[in-house]
Amino acid sequence: MKSGSSVFSRREFLKSTAALSVASALEPSALAEAAPAATAAAASKLIGIQVGAVSFVDEGVEQTLDLLQSRAAVNTIFLTTFSYGRGLAGRQVPGQPFPDHGVQESDEKTFHGGNYAKPHPQFYSHTALKQTRAPDFGELDILEAVLPKARSRGMKVFCSCEDVWRSSVPGFESVAEVDLNGRRAGSQCLFNPDVRNFWTALVTDYCRSYDVDGVLFFNERNGPLLNALGASHAQSIASGRVTCFCEHHGAAARAHGIDMDRARAGYRKLDEFVQQALTGQRPSDGYFVEFWRVLVENPEILAWDRLFDFGKHQVLADVRAAVKAVRPGLQVGFHIEHVNSFNPIFRATRRYEDLASKADFLKVVVYNNCGGERYAHFIQNVGSTVFRDVPKEELLRFNNHLLNYGDEAALSDLPEAGLSPDYVARETKRALAGVHGKCKVLPGIDVGIPTGQNSRKATPEDTYAAVAAALKAGADGVILSRKYSEMRLANVSAAGKAVRDCAA
Numbered sequence: 003m004k005s006g007s008s009v010f011s012r013r014e015f016l017k018s019t020a021a022l023s024v025a026s027a028l029e030p031s032a033l034a035e036a037a038p039a040a041t042a043a044a045a046s047k048l049i050g051i052q053v054g055a056v057s058f059v060d061e062g063v064e065q066t067l068d069l070l071q072s073r074a075a076v077n078t079i080f081l082t083t084f085s086y087g088r089g090l091a092g093r094q095v096p097g098q099p100f101p102d103h104g105v106q107e108s109d110e111k112t113f114h115g116g117n118y119a120k121p122h123p124q125f126y127s128h129t130a131l132k133q134t135r136a137p138d139f140g141e142l143d144i145l146e147a148v149l150p151k152a153r154s155r156g157m158k159v160f161c162s163c164e165d166v167w168r169s170s171v172p173g174f175e176s177v178a179e180v181d182l183n184g185r186r187a188g189s190q191c192l193f194n195p196d197v198r199n200f201w202t203a204l205v206t207d208y209c210r211s212y213d214v215d216g217v218l219f220f221n222e223r224n225g226p227l228l229n230a231l232g233a234s235h236a237q238s239i240a241s242g243r244v245t246c247f248c249e250h251h252g253a254a255a256r257a258h259g260i261d262m263d264r265a266r267a268g269y270r271k272l273d274e275f276v277q278q279a280l281t282g283q284r285p286s287d288g289y290f291v292e293f294w295r296v297l298v299e300n301p302e303i304l305a306w307d308r309l310f311d312f313g314k315h316q317v318l319a320d321v322r323a324a325v326k327a328v329r330p331g332l333q334v335g336f337h338i339e340h341v342n343s344f345n346p347i348f349r350a351t352r353r354y355e356d357l358a359s360k361a362d363f364l365k366v367v368v369y370n371n372c373g374g375e376r377y378a379h380f381i382q383n384v385g386s387t388v389f390r391d392v393p394k395e396e397l398l399r400f401n402n403h404l405l406n407y408g409d410e411a412a413l414s415d416l417p418e419a420g421l422s423p424d425y426v427a428r429e430t431k432r433a434l435a436g437v438h439g440k441c442k443v444l445p446g447i448d449v450g451i452p453t454g455q456n457s458r459k460a461t462p463e464d465t466y467a468a469v470a471a472a473l474k475a476g477a478d479g480v481i482l483s484r485k486y487s488e489m490r491l492a493n494v495s496a497a498g499k500a501v502r503d504c505a506a
């Protein structure tokens with residue numbers, strides 16, 4: 003187990019090791035039959051898993067549903083219906099080892115992404131983004147294929163929709179963001195009416211055309227301040243590429259009383275600061291003081307960042323309104339990205355209670371295994387600019403205190419150690435305390451999320467401990483993440499074992 007993990011996690015580990023030796027002796031079907039009462043009790047919580055279309059195509063719909071029910075006690079499928087990204091769609095990420103199921107061949111050349119259901123044109127009349135059908139599996143409509151079979155088993159099905167695109171999509175150019183230096187970016191402007199109308203159209207199409215249970219919406223994009231500093235987990239520092247300075251943003255800024263030219267000037271100053279910091283040119287007053295000075299002398303920097311958040315949350319509100327307009331009983335959930343775990347500046351821009359007022363459930367990312375390398379990356383990034391005067395190990399310990407992390411590994415060990423199950427429990431409790439019962443909290447559990455060569459790979463014991471930690475912390479359920487096509491079966495079974503043990 004992780005060298006720096008807490009007493010809690012060590013105890014969990016010992017318990018889980020004993021439990022797993024029993025579990026591994028049982029076939030999945032025997033496991034399900036052996037514990038029918040516990041399975042029924044487990045069903046009172048939402049036990050979800052994220053699955054891309056390719057898994058059902060490769061492994062069969064009935065077979066996959068069978069396996070997920072019997073091994074993992076899953077009662078809800080979060081089916082990736084819209085994304086151009088490999089985090090939620092496609093087989094295993096190229097270059098990573100395949101899990102022990104599915105087709106053992108990379109789809110690098112055939113993966114495209116888009117809408118894996120059949121778009122119904124009448125819903126898309128108010129957007130330029132009309133042609134998004136995923137060509138990966140010809141005429142296959144993944145909702146048509148999966149929904150009736152899941153329903154007949156009493157399973158719920160949610161559409162996972164993710165704001166990740168490819169720039170070759172027809173109409174993309176006209177809605178692309180504009181960066182600090184006037185270049186078109188690979189992301190879409192959330193203030194562009196075509197973009198807002200697209201998301202409304204998409205979720206309306208899903209909810210009107212299919213008997214789904216609702217939508218889980220993913221948007222992991224950060225505002226310009228975090229992007230300038232690389233202050234997320236998987237980002238390079240791109241202070242010259244911050245967005246967005248398009249005409250729609252300009253109009254939104256005017257409506258909020260913000261001057262776009264002054265915002266641009268502020269981000270140029272920030273870009274200068276970041277680029278000098280990266281080459282070690284220490285300002286005479288030090289890095290942090292200079293950073294803070296840039297902020298206070300250019301208040302539009304924060305205002306522009308807040309404006310991005312406003313635009314992002316406006317789309318969340320649009321999605322919710324569109325789904326509820328079809329039927330108020332349909333459920334809407336939002337994926338709360340990993341940076342929410344690591345970055346106190348990001349945390350300050352989100353109130354769980356506010357998010358809860360817009361959603362029926364929040365999928366709070368608590369990916370602990372890959373969390374180690376991601377958190378280390380975050381510390382390296384902020385430690386090379388704003389906090390460059392602070393030794394990075396000290397910066398990590400300081401940040402741990404700000405985040406209410408327990409005894410996690412030191413920076414040099416963090417990628418290999420991952421974060422502990424105690425981190426999963428703490429972040430789950432923080433979310434539950436924050437939402438004040440206004441929505442459900444479903445922690446997203448890391449089940450074999452790909453990591454670097456020397457970084458932690460999730461063992462079944464890790465998966466068991468993380469699921470158990472979330473459920474014991476009081477979560478309303480869990481969502482096994484990121485996608486079935488990257489999970490090993492022993493980990494899937496370990497998740498189910500934890501669910502059943504916690505319900506027993």
Ligand SMILES: [Zn+2]
Nearest residue numbers: 191246248251
């Ligand atoms: Zn814009």
